[in-house]
Amino acid sequence: MAVQQVSPDGVEIGGRIRSARALRGISLRRLAADAGVSAGFISHLEHGRSGVSISTLRNIAQVLGMTIAELVDGEHSQGRGVLRREDRKKVQAEGGLTKYLLSATPLRNLEVYAGELLPGGSTGAEPYSHGHAQEMVICLKGSVEVTVGGQSYVLAEGDLVDLHSSVPHKLRNAGSSTAEVLWIISPPTPD
Template identity: 45%
Template structure:
């Protein structure tokens, strides 16, 4: 697929796709989902550089990082050959979020687990979303088709896990 074709399918500019490919810019999770969908892949597939069979140890410092917004970091935990689940670790600095608007992706099951800190997870459309304040060890399970948004309103960095099955490919 050409850069131009991918840009059309992902609803982006060709120059943006080219810059992203060369590591000169970062992307939102929504855009990565559109790119993955246009390619018939999952977001996890975008970060796969090898098709190693068997087990893999991924050190914290070697986790593939997904480009996210300011004050947030998202890392891919699940690696190939694991194909039926995606696992991501995330860090949210105080005051950071996944964005101003809730997002949804596919029709999978998602488990959201807080490892450290305090997070507010909003579930539902923006005008009627329910707020769930979660601390260490708390989790919520929901469909990825439900609009959701994460906000760290605390004074400390929060660390969370997303577990998604099956992997989602749509934006």
Template identity: 35%
Template sequence: MTPSADDDGDRSPAGGAADLDGLVAGVGARVRALRSQRGLTLSELADATGLSASMVSTVERGRTAPSLGTLARLAQGLGVSVASLFAAAPGEGSPVLRAADQIVDTTPGGLVRRLAVFQPDNDVEVYVDEYPPGTSHAARPSQHPGQEYGVLLEGSLEVELGDEVHLVEEGDAVHYEAKQAHLIRNTGGTPARAVWVNVRRL
């Protein structure tokens, strides 16, 4: 991830360093987002990749430029391509992050999830979730710090909170403490679409 000799010769050394710092920070932010999305601890991701927990933490905090081998291990452990680890951010001077630049992946439960907003400094994640029939947000109930807020745009979902199951239909909103075991699933015959917000999970 070191700039090559073929880089634009008009770029100043300071600008190149700033670009590299931004790239490293973006990779770290994306690794952290994907790990958090999958409900993995640092130790669990470290075990899955063969890296140390301290190395994973250092990458997530943007303190080191990971080698291609490290990126490959992280991508494999997270179940994504290496290319998907390079985070996009709104263009300079723009508050807009284009849909084409947002993280899209599929969870182990079959949910197709797009990370529309990721602001670790503000502890906020906003997802646009697509649930094909028979899918769920995870393979099993998950628990983590923070609060979750959801608004169902289309279809219906079951939200399992501990021993209780709540039916959420189009236009309904739901909120719960994420430390409570929860599982969100589409048991119907039509797709469901929702916006989900995680606060203070990271």
């Protein structure tokens, strides 16, 4: 079954594919190879000269880190827009830590959290690890002690530590006022 080239709002699926590919820096040839089709097919699709089957559209969407629905309706093609502070998803953890998810779900390429640590607050008594990703911890306000694989660093405002999420690590507010931290993790980790 081939998908119609034009969505209900009149915008071509091919144009959305081309925009998504450009936004992600994926070449036409790479998209074609990873989706299991020819570069000529992708070119024809992007220019509205070809229809596409559901299975091929699913493959293309997967390579682009999108869903078929996003390609068809285009609502999320430019990101989700503004996230107001009061609309952040909040996790109140033990130990004086409040963590806020900033990245859009479902998580695809990047996982971003903001956090507040009360004086003496921490991510827990024991270091933790998760997945196999690159993680950056940035101190936005106050000071935090970051322990990575047994080595400790005290970060002041504007300092960061870059680590592998598979290495056990933990954070602790090393100051006398609430500390603010930003976590950036790529790719997102499942646990």
